[in-house]
Every structure is written in C-alpha cells, then in structure tokens.
Amino acid sequence: AVVSTQSGHYGRESKILEKRLRYLTDHFTYSLYKNVCRSLFEKDKLLFSFLLCTNLLKDRGEVNQEQFIFFLTGGIGLENSVKNPAPEWLSDKCWDEVCRMSDLSGF
Numbered sequence: 001a002v003v004s005t006q007s008g009h010y011g012r013e014s015k016i017l018e019k020r021l022r023y024l025t026d027h028f029t030y031s032l033y034k035n036v037c038r039s040l041f042e043k044d045k046l047l048f049s050f051l052l053c054t055n056l057l058k059d060r061g062e063v064n065q066e067q068f069i070f071f072l073t074g075g076i077g078l079e080n081s082v083k084n085p086a087p088e089w090l091s092d093k094c095w096d097e098v099c100r101m102s103d104l105s106g107f
Contacts, residue, residue, distance in 0.1 A: 067104055075100035
C-alpha cells in the first residue's frame with residue numbers, strides 16, 4: 001500500500017501520460033529493488049540486481065533471449081576458423097567468444 005501511495009505521488013509529476021507512466025515505472029522498480037534488497041544477504045544483492053536489470057531489458061526488447069543465454073554461457077564452443085588478430089593481449093578463448101557473439105542478432 002505504501003509503494004502504491006508513493007508511486008501515485010510520483011505519477012502526478014507530469015501531465016504527459018508517457019512521462020507519468022515512466023515516472024511510475026521507475027519509482028516502482030526502485031522501490032521494489034530497495035525493499036527486496038533489505039531482506040537479502042549482501043552476497044545475493046548483485047545477483048538480484050542482475051536478474052532485475054536483465055528482465056527489464058528483455059521486457060523493453062533491448063535484449064532478446066538468445067543474447068541473454070549467450071551472456072550467461074558464452075555460447076557453444078565450436079571450432080573457430082578465424083585467426084586471433086591480437087594474441088599478445090587477447091586470449092584465444094576471448095577471441096572465440098567475440099566471434100560467436102558476432103553471429104548474434106544486434107552485434
């Protein structure tokens with residue numbers, strides 16, 4: 001009830017509907033984060049932040065499921081036919097992941 005009452009206050013800051021909805025969404029998301037983090041161990045807050053952020057990005061269409069899975073796993077390691085152009089500072093493992101990432105939509 002407190003979150004919705006406070007969110008209602010923040011929603012009245014603009015007469016433009018899109019801005020008002022953005023204010024409400026931002027305030028509600030921050031209130032959710034703050035209240036959930038109060039009950040988490042410190043070691044779990046980063047994971048919760050990551051999950052909240054990635055779900056918001058997925059909901060907005062800024063990250064798709066394929067990109068999310070790649071971020072978590074690094075993709076499937078198949079033979080890479082492209083030679084590493086800078087082995088002195090870029091490991092072969094990192095180069096392979098960059099090559100696999102280039103196959104994803106949006107990269």
